[in-house]
Amino acid sequence: MNMIDTQAKRKTTVSQDPPAFLHVDNLRTEITSRRSGRVVRAVNGVSFRLERGRILGIVGESGCGKSMTAYSIIRLLPRSARTVGGRIELEGVDLLALREGEMAKLRGTRIAMIFQDPMMTLDPLFTIGDQLAEPLRKHKGLSGGPLRERMLELLRQFSISSPETRLRQYPHELSGGMLQRVVGAIALAADPELVIADEPTTALDPTVQAQYLDLLDNLKKSRDLSLIIVTHDFGVAARLCDDILVMYAGRAVEKAPVEATFDTPLHPYTQALLKLVNLSDTDGGDHFVTIEGSPPDLSEPIEGCPFAPRCPHKMPICADEDPPEFAVDSGAASCWLYSETAT
Amino acid sequence: MFTRVGKVPWIPIVLLAPVVVWGLFGPWIWPHEPTAIDFAARLKPPVWLEGGTANHLLGTDQFGRDLLSRLIEGARVALIVAVFGVFLAALVGVAAGLAAGYFGGVTDNIIMRIVDVKMSVPAILLTILIGSAIGAGVTTVVAAIAITFWADYARVVRGETLSLKERGFVELAKVADCSHLRILTRHILPNLQATIVVLVTLQLGRALILEAAITYIGIGIQPPSSAWGLMISDGRSLLSTAWWLAAFPGFAITATVLGANLLGDWLRDALDPKVR
Amino acid sequence: MGSFIVKRLFLAVVTIVGVSIIVFVCARLSGDVTFLLLPTDATEQDIRNIRQSLGLDQPLWVQFMRFVAAVFHGDFGESIKYQVPAMDLVVARIPATVQLTLSAFFISIVVGIPLGVVAALRRNSVSDWTIRSVAVLGQSMPNFWIGLMLILLFAVKLQWLPSSGRGGFSHLILPAFTLALFGIAAIMRVTRSSLLEQLDMDYVRFLSSKGLSARLILWKHMLRNAIIPVLALCGVLLANLIGGAVIIEAVFNWPGLGSLVVESVVGRDYPVIQAAVILTSVFLILLNLSIDVAFGVVDPRIRYQ
Numbered sequence: 001m002n003m004i005d006t007q008a009k010r011k012t013t014v015s016q017d018p019p020a021f022l023h024v025d026n027l028r029t030e031i032t033s034r035r036s037g038r039v040v041r042a043v044n045g046v047s048f049r050l051e052r053g054r055i056l057g058i059v060g061e062s063g064c065g066k067s068m069t070a071y072s073i074i075r076l077l078p079r080s081a082r083t084v085g086g087r088i089e090l091e092g093v094d095l096l097a098l099r100e101g102e103m104a105k106l107r108g109t110r111i112a113m114i115f116q117d118p119m120m121t122l123d124p125l126f127t128i129g130d131q132l133a134e135p136l137r138k139h140k141g142l143s144g145g146p147l148r149e150r151m152l153e154l155l156r157q158f159s160i161s162s163p164e165t166r167l168r169q170y171p172h173e174l175s176g177g178m179l180q181r182v183v184g185a186i187a188l189a190a191d192p193e194l195v196i197a198d199e200p201t202t203a204l205d206p207t208v209q210a211q212y213l214d215l216l217d218n219l220k221k222s223r224d225l226s227l228i229i230v231t232h233d234f235g236v237a238a239r240l241c242d243d244i245l246v247m248y249a250g251r252a253v254e255k256a257p258v259e260a261t262f263d264t265p266l267h268p269y270t271q272a273l274l275k276l277v278n279l280s281d282t283d284g285g286d287h288f289v290t291i292e293g294s295p296p297d298l299s300e301p302i303e304g305c306p307f308a309p310r311c312p313h314k315m316p317i318c319a320d321e322d323p324p325e326f327a328v329d330s331g332a333a334s335c336w337l338y339s340e341t342a343t
Numbered sequence: 344m345f346t347r348v349g350k351v352p353w354i355p356i357v358l359l360a361p362v363v364v365w366g367l368f369g370p371w372i373w374p375h376e377p378t379a380i381d382f383a384a385r386l387k388p389p390v391w392l393e394g395g396t397a398n399h400l401l402g403t404d405q406f407g408r409d410l411l412s413r414l415i416e417g418a419r420v421a422l423i424v425a426v427f428g429v430f431l432a433a434l435v436g437v438a439a440g441l442a443a444g445y446f447g448g449v450t451d452n453i454i455m456r457i458v459d460v461k462m463s464v465p466a467i468l469l470t471i472l473i474g475s476a477i478g479a480g481v482t483t484v485v486a487a488i489a490i491t492f493w494a495d496y497a498r499v500v501r502g503e504t505l506s507l508k509e510r511g512f513v514e515l516a517k518v519a520d521c522s523h524l525r526i527l528t529r530h531i532l533p534n535l536q537a538t539i540v541v542l543v544t545l546q547l548g549r550a551l552i553l554e555a556a557i558t559y560i561g562i563g564i565q566p567p568s569s570a571w572g573l574m575i576s577d578g579r580s581l582l583s584t585a586w587w588l589a590a591f592p593g594f595a596i597t598a599t600v601l602g603a604n605l606l607g608d609w610l611r612d613a614l615d616p617k618v619r
Numbered sequence: 620m621g622s623f624i625v626k627r628l629f630l631a632v633v634t635i636v637g638v639s640i641i642v643f644v645c646a647r648l649s650g651d652v653t654f655l656l657l658p659t660d661a662t663e664q665d666i667r668n669i670r671q672s673l674g675l676d677q678p679l680w681v682q683f684m685r686f687v688a689a690v691f692h693g694d695f696g697e698s699i700k701y702q703v704p705a706m707d708l709v710v711a712r713i714p715a716t717v718q719l720t721l722s723a724f725f726i727s728i729v730v731g732i733p734l735g736v737v738a739a740l741r742r743n744s745v746s747d748w749t750i751r752s753v754a755v756l757g758q759s760m761p762n763f764w765i766g767l768m769l770i771l772l773f774a775v776k777l778q779w780l781p782s783s784g785r786g787g788f789s790h791l792i793l794p795a796f797t798l799a800l801f802g803i804a805a806i807m808r809v810t811r812s813s814l815l816e817q818l819d820m821d822y823v824r825f826l827s828s829k830g831l832s833a834r835l836i837l838w839k840h841m842l843r844n845a846i847i848p849v850l851a852l853c854g855v856l857l858a859n860l861i862g863g864a865v866i867i868e869a870v871f872n873w874p875g876l877g878s879l880v881v882e883s884v885v886g887r888d889y890p891v892i893q894a895a896v897i898l899t900s901v902f903l904i905l906l907n908l909s910i911d912v913a914f915g916v917v918d919p920r921i922r923y924q
Contacts, residue, residue, distance in 0.1 A: 035612065076824045108830030120821040123840045135829045186829065459630070460637035463907070464900045465862025468880065469641075475884045475892050476645035552761045556866050559763050560881045575764055579870075582767060583775045590771075593764035601759035 019092060020049035021226055022073075022194060027086035029065070029072045034080055038299040042068040042081065044250035047325075050243075052193070055220060055227040057241035057258070059234060059273075063295060065250040066230045070196045073228070074111050075103050090194070108135050112192035116199040118179035122171040122186075129167030132186050139190035150189075158185040159215060177208030181215065188219065196228045201236060213240050234277045238262060246270045249296050249306035256331025266333035268311045305336065313337055352609040358602030362595075365418035373412035374400070377569050381407035386585050402587045404577070410587065413569040414595055420570045421599065424481060425550040428488025432550075433543055435489060436496025437535070441527055443497065444504025451501070458494045466491040466553065474562030484563045488550045496542060500535060507531050537614035545607035548600035555596055571596050624912055631908050636687070638900045642893045643686050647679075695894035700883070705890035709876060709898055715785055716875030719868065720860045722795035727802025727856060732849065734803070735810025736842070742815060751811075754804040762863060766797040766870040783872035794871040798863055802856050809852050814845040854910040858903050 029043035043065040050056045058066040071077045073088055075095065088095040090110065095103065115121040122131055132151050136142045142150055148167075155163035158181040171179060180200065187195060197216070201209040217240055220227055231237055237244055237258070244261040246254040246269065254267040265271045272291045293310035296302050305311070308318040317336050326338035365372070387403040388394050389410075401410040443454040461469075470487035477483060507513060508531075516526045557563035558572030566573060571592040578589030670676050677685070689695070695705040738747040757765075773793060774782035781790050817823055818841075826836045868877030876895055883891040 071824075074828055076827050078819045104827070104830055104832065106830070107828050111828075113825065113828035115821045115825055117821065121825045123822045123826070123844065125843050126840070134826075134831055134835075139830060183825070187825075190830065456630075456633055456637060459634050460641065463634050463858075463904045464638060464641070464896060465858060465865070465903075467862045467865045468896050468899060471865070471880055471884050471892060472642065472645050472896050475887055475889055476648040548759060555761045556763055559761075560866060560869055560884070562884055572761075575761075575767065579767060582771055586771050586775075589764070589767050593761065593768065596764065597756070597760045601756065604755065604759055 020089075021052045021091060022050040023087070023089040024048050024069075024073065025087040025089070027069065027072055027083065027088065029068050029077065029081055029083045031068070031078075031081045033299075040298045041250050042298060043072060043083075044298075045086070046247070046250070046252045047086075048245050048252060048255060050194075050226055050228065052226055053220070053224050054242045055229060055240055056243045056245060057237035058228060058230045058245045058247060059237050060232065060247035061273075061295065062232060063298075064247040065298075066232075066247045067198050069247070070113075070198050070228060070230045074107060074113050074196055075100075076107075076113065108187075108190045108192060109139050110192055111194045111196065112187040112190075114180075114183055114187050114195065114197040114200050117203045118176055118183050119171065119203070121183050122179065124171055126170075127167065128169055128171065128174070128182055132167070132182070132189060135186065135189040154185045154189055155182070157219075158182070159211075160185070177204050177212065180204060180208075180212060184215070184219075188223070191223070193224075194226045194228070196230070198230045199232070200229065202231070202233070209236075216240060234262075234274065246273070249302065250298055251306065251334060252325075253307065253335070254331065254333045256329075260330050264329070266328050266331060266338065267307075267335050268313050268337070269307050270333075272310075272312075305334075352606060355602045355606035355609060358598045359606065362418045362422065362599045362602075365415040366422040369415045369419050373409075373415045374398075375409035375412045377408065377412040377416040378567060379408060383407065386581075388585070389587050401591055402585070404585070404588055405581060410591060413574060414571070414591060416569040417571040417574060417592065417595070420564060420568055421551055421554065421596075424484050424554050424564070424570075425488070425547055428485045428554070429492060429543055429546050429550050431485060431489035432492035432546070433496055433539060436493035437500050437532075437539060439493065440497040440500025441504055441531065444501040445508065445523070445527060445531065454497065454501075458497055461490070461494045467556065470553070470557055471560075471562065474557070479562040479565055481564060484554050484557050487557055488553055491553060492546050492550065495546065496539070499538060499542060503535055503538060504531055507534055537610075541607055541611045541614060544603055544610055548603035548607070551596060551600050551603070627908055627911055631904050634904050635901055638897060638904075639687050639690055640683075642896055643683055646686075646889060646893060690897060695897070696890040698883075698888055698891050700886050700888045700891075705888075705894040708879065708891055709894045712874065712876045712879045715873060716861070716864055716868070716877060718791070719794055719798065719873055719875060720857070720864050722791055723798035723802060723860050723864075724853075724857055726795060726799035727806050727860075728853075730799070731803040731806025732810050732846075735807040735849075736814060738807065739811045739814035740837075742811075747811075750807065754807055757800050757804045762797055762801060763866045763870045765800060766794070766867055769793050769797055770871075785874050794867050794873050797870075798860060798867045801863060802860060805852065805856060805859075806849060809849050810845065813848045814841060817841040817845050820844075851914070854907055857906060861899060861903065 025047045027043055027046045028041070031040040031042050032038070033040065046065070046069055048056065058069060060066045068077070068081060071081070072083045073095070075083075077083065083096060086096070090106070095106070098106075122128070129151065132154065133147060136147055136150055140150070151167060152163045155166055160166055160178060160181050166174070166178075166182065171182075174182065180203075200216070201212050204212060213236065216227065216229075219225060227240075229236065229240060241258050244254075244256060244258050245252050246261070246267060248267075248269050254261070254265070254270050256266065261270065262274065265274050269291075276291065291310055296306050296309070302322075304317075304319040304321055305323050308314050311318065315336055321336075323334045323336045323339070325332050325334045328338050381403070385403060385407045386405055387396060387407075389400065389402045392402075401414070403409055404413075439454050439457075443451040464472075466487070469490060470483070473486055473490070474483045477486070513526060513530055516530050521529075554563060554570070555572030555575065558570050559576045561576070564570035564573055574592040575589050578585070578587075578592070581588055667676075675682070693706050695709075697703060698705045698708055701708060734750050738750045741747050770782045770793065773780045780793050782793075784790055822844075823836060823841060826840055827833075864873075864875065865877035865880060867873070868875045869881045872878060876899070880892055880895045882888075883895075
């Protein structure tokens with residue numbers, strides 16, 4: 001198979017699909033280092049689809065570009081990063097083509113975001129009440145008594161104890177688990193349809209983690225939400241997600257329904273990751289196991305498959321040509337193993 | 344801001360080159376003997392002004408001494424005093440910082456209290472105190488610079504030593520039964536090189552300003568030396584008739600300090616001491 | 620909170636004692652002061668008498684204890700030049716210095732913060748580049764020289780403002796502005812970098828993700844957070860301005876503590892210098908102490924630690 005065939009195949013798969021709720025196509029985001037001026041291709045041609053009412057987990061090691069993918073969608077990248085190509089369509093509207101003012105109107109009302117560390121997510125100098133009232137005032141036009149009623153109702157929906165007190169408290173007065181619920185309540189205050197959560201439970205205690213995941217699951221059902229969960233933790237993904245997207249070196253290497261990912265992982269990278277999860281589970285998860293070798297430097301051009309240097313099933317073609325996406329059963333993988341002709 | 348990492352720092356080089364050349368080769372390049380008095384050529388303005396002569400490019404003072412030649416001689420004094428003072432400060436400060444960070448406990452407490460005391464007396468008042476105790480002169484200037492700046496080294500070096508101590512190789516050296524002195528000089532000090540180089544460069548500029556200020560108020564370098572601070576001080580009384588006497592030494596100080604500051608910024612980016 | 624104050628108070632006292640030691644040691648270093656007090660034809664007996672009356676015949680530690688006791692009573696001896704208590708001379712000069720320093724402090728904040736905000740909001744623009752370049756240039760100039768150049772321009776050439784002395788408001792402008800230049804640059808730099816730091820903070824992105832306007836996020840949230848490091852700088856800035864005022868007062872003949880000290884150092888009027896040094900230091904130590912305590916009261920996060 002040569003490069004022209006690869007490109008042709010990619011194109012046809014895209015145009016044949018029916019319109020999705022969220023459709024990310026060939027997204028590319030770069031980070032420019034302020035010191036050295038080097039350009040890191042953090043997200044390099046990621047495509048995926050998300051239907052209404054489903055939860056997609058984006059999984060990968062740190063630095064694989066999963067968070068940058070999430071920030072690209074809501075267009076809240078750090079100053080050093082920039083989306084340089086691709087399309088992000090929310091019900092047919094290309095978000096990347098919107099002006100900043102139009103995009104701002106969608107934030108909070110259609111797309112919302114939950115961050116990793118709840119201690120850092122809220123403004124430390126304002127009370128919970130102040131920060132919860134902002135989106136309700138702006139998007140719902142509430143004020144006075146109805147505003148207060150709605151705030152209390154939201155806090156109760158998120159199982160937050162003594163909501164009246166919480167409104168008067170400052171972020172540092174609440175525990176991490178409680179704060180992350182507050183963050184959820186604020187993010188969902190203006191009834192968004194798509195919520196992006198970047199490692200929402202990483203900063204929480206294990207017991208609190210489980211409760212929070214249950215909460216997200218319930219909310220998804222009661223509100224018909226679509227969720228994107230970015231996580232490095234397969235446990236979180238397995239518990240909550242409908243579909244899994246595995247990222248490596250800025251690319252989506254495998255996409256599949258959650259059961260398929262765990263039962264029959266396609267990509268050698270996914271297989272290796274899951275092996276690690278099982279290993280550390282049987283050991284009690286105490287010590288840290290890693291895949292041999294390290295991810296490639298994303299500021300250098302990569303020849304062939306980015307995982308090839310660490311791959312146990314490496315073939316001659318892997319070093320020369322970047323694998324396209326091959327549909328396999330219910331999922332897809334970017335790996336030459338699934339090509340009938342590759343050697 | 345003026346410089347980019349990876350490129351040659353041209354602006355600092357251009358700003359610092361005259362001072363270094365003047366300081367090293369003054370006697371060969373000055374157009375006149377800096378102390379030569381020539382009453383026939385009193386208070387000549389710079390060459391581009393009405394009444395200026397090409398013989399005295401930057402004009403002359405009330406004794407007919409050539410301003411450019413005196414600036415060149417002043418560069419030598421400026422360099423020697425600032426460099427010497429800053430090195431003395433670095434020596435004392437690094438030693439104190441290493442001791443405080445490495446040994447901790449009582450040593451750390453005592454050294455940090457001394458730092459506190461130093462920080463609570465403004466540098467210039469401390470200098471005046473020393474000046475009034477040991478009299479005016481070069482010694483006072485060097486002592487003032489050293490006493491003013493040592494605490495900065497002590498604080499930075501202490502902080503970095505504390506974090507280095509937590510790293511594996513220092514633990515390893517301890518287990519291998521290396522002496523404290525060996526650990527400090529062989530394992531910790533080399534890791535502080537970049538930090539110290541950056542700090543020294545940045546403080547050269549500040550030391551030069553302090554030196555000029557001390558000299559200006561009369562407890563620093565004494566006549567007949569041609570220190571820049573002294574020239575500004577002398578020029579003050581003639582400000583309305585011969586502004587160039589006070590202006591040019593100030594430009595010389597500004598260019599040198601700016602050069603040192605920009606070089607320090609460049610070194611900080613280039614060496615990136617925090618990462619190492 | 621209570622134990623925090625007690626601990627800081629204890630450290631403050633230790634620091635004051637430390638300053639006293641330095642002043643005392645410097646006094647001994649300055650050599651025998653008796654010849655300054657006596658006529659040139661004084662006899663051996665005269666010298667012995669005066670040494671005895673000054674306590675110079677006692678062991679060093681006794682002298683130091685007496686010195687500390689005197690310091691805590693505000694007794695620094697008589698000025699050699701004016702023959703009046705050094706303390707009175709110093710106290711008489713304080714209002715002028717306070718006026719100059721506080722004016723410069725006020726200018727630093729009122730000019731520095733807006734410049735820093737503009738530079739941060741228009742980062743990498745021409746105005747940002749200009750503001751930062753001027754700040755770097757300003758910090759590379761000796762402030763006493765800037766003062767002279769301003770005198771040359773505004774007093775000598777343009778004759779808009781008086782060149783020296785204390786009087787009406789016009790006398791204050793040049794020295795206060797000269798002294799403030801350093802503060803403007805420092806405040807501007809901290810404001811700029813602190814505000815830029817906020818931009819990448821999660822809380823700001825979360826506010827954006829709520830759909831709030833960039834203007835509201837800036838004015839309500841970011842500025843308030845960005846100002847905390849600026850407030851923390853204020854104590855250091857005030858200390859620097861007090862130090863800087865010494866030279867500026869000398870340049871502009873401003874009749875404050877600084878010009879008194881500079882005058883005294885030429886005449887080796889040691890009692891006056893030590894009174895000024897100790898009073899200034901005690902003031903700075905107490906200032907820092909109250910800033911520490913104030914931060915504990917104002918910032919709820921510190922209070923709970």
